[in-house]
Amino acid sequence: MAEIDLQNVQKRFGDFTAVRESSFTIRDGEFFVLLGPSGCGKTTTLRMIAGLELPTEGKILLDGEDVTYKRASQRDIGFVFQLFALYPRMTVRENIAFPLKCQSVPRAETKRRVEEVAKLLRIEHLLERSVSGLSGGDSQRVALGRALVRRAKACMMDEPLGALDAEFRHLMCVELHALHDRIRATTVYVTHDQTEAMAMADRIAVMNHGVVVQIGSPQDIYDRPSAMHVAGFIGSPPMNFLRFKSSLAQGQRSVQLNGAAIRVPTLRQAVAEGELALGVRPEHVTISDAGEIRGEVFGVEYMGTMQIVTVNTKHGQLKARIPSRQRVQVREAVGLNFDSERLVVFDAVSGSALKSRLFEESADG
């Protein structure tokens, strides 16, 4: 297993910069997720680590060794793609054994390792079956098996669950997570699906326009987003933004929205008059007659124990996640209150979060 170190890595395709100077370290044994919308550079980053693309600038170290210009085959890295290509004429056993056959591993050793991996993935009973009749999930398990059997230094996964339906994807997420808990292989996982990233990652790197915007644990990124892009990308529904204009002083403990003073974590930074946004997670909103911010209910979505209420306000549309037992009607005029400890103020032009006491709390608090 290995630590992967990226130093000022950049990738240009002609005039287009796919990845801008990125530097970060993927720790030994970590499940590291590259998350972002399509075109953000996450797959290019993964392909550079794997050796399928050469960086235009910068260095990639695998366990301290410079592998920047080494071929993929010399890097000792396993790979799983979204469209799992299995050899249709071979059995499950032959498919999993294939990488070992290429490395001329002795037969007894191959048998032992294939069976070990099959047991780990719970597909021992399928070993002698042909892969052509397998379900989507079992095919994906075989593809995983083929990547794991090599015991490579690290494993790269590019949207391996993207082709599966939602319910099944969640099941495979749980399985992958549990599998990683058992074998602790350094894993780099690319996805555009924030729920997958949140569910599985030890740490997430959120990317946008070729830049790594924030790196942290799932809860840290969720609670303390450094930018509107991150806050709006993560959570379902994602963070709400209430737009307002103001100037703010360092040490200020509230912001003014239409005359209402909203308490926020103490600001550690001043800003000149400009466009700002107050970031509020849906579960940190309560609906009451006495709320400072007024709005009209646009939609009510029953979800069982909880409901999601969409409210139109002067500062934009906002979603609140509240218990279903509270009765709320469409078109009703309502007041909104926020959990003041959890609010984030953003510069709406640059998208960056303003420094505040919130960001000083412990990283996994």
Next chain:
Amino acid sequence: MAEVVVDRVTKRFGDVEANRDISLTVPNGEFMVLLGPTGAGKTTLLRLIAGLEKPDAGSISFDECDVTDDPPAQRNVSVVFQQYSLYPHLTVFDNLAFPLRAPVRRVPESEIKRRVEEVARLVRIDHKLANAATRLSGGEMQRVAIGRALVRRPSIYLMDEPLSSLDAKLRAELRVELKHIQADLGATVLYVTHDQVEALTMASRIGILEQGRLVQVGTPQDIYERPANIYVAGRLGIPAINFLPVDALPVEGAPQRTAKVGARTEHIELVPAVDGPAEVVLVEHLGSENFLHLQVGPHKLVTLVPPGERWHSGARARVTLRRPLCFDTAGQLLVA
């Protein structure tokens, strides 16, 4: 808009009974959602109402008028399918106007303009009316497809998984929009889906289908809180409801004949205890909450906990089930 009544309808394809003796009333102005997995018969029922299939037995009527033998065109229904098919050579405006320009309808052009613009505002595509249909994003195309159905005033709107080809964020947006539009128009809608979130959030009433049979009809709250049987209970709830034998854990409030209990997060009380019978095997982050996967003897249990409660793999807990759903040996709900 009309009241639609399906009366003891059966439809067979060869040996397969796709719909078995189904009776269902969709009152005027209701948003009815049919929920079931692939193969449950929900699309067949929608196609029977549209007139695209003929029942082997039973009848279908719109406002007390029997339409069982009427072809689709005479029934005055509007259908939206999962795969939006727009006319690629036409603009958004002309796509929306298309149903009104059918020769039999003879709608004056000024009226067409008025209605297209109204619908375009409703589905928020009014800024792109002059665009070619091919120069739209997937979400915009689906909004045009929905708009094309809305531009007419049919007896009923029939929608077959219209959101399932869209990404999660857009789906969440259009769920709210669609419900809002339906309420504004007072439209009668029959909506088919396998997605429980769509059913819970949009339906006035949900009909649950299992292997061609309609097993329960009720409001989302009815079905969530009082599912008729184990099958229905298993269709709703995130995370999925946990089924356990009645003696697996301490249970409060189980009637005598209980064989199996169904426990959702709101029924599960967890107390950290080093000697507790439940072991945390996995913590899954959602951000707003965590999914906690527990192992209790041979049974698995998944529940939600706030992110502030710091559970970790290997931690142990005592579990009590408070007033869970209780089922008899036949899997039917027992009411305490």
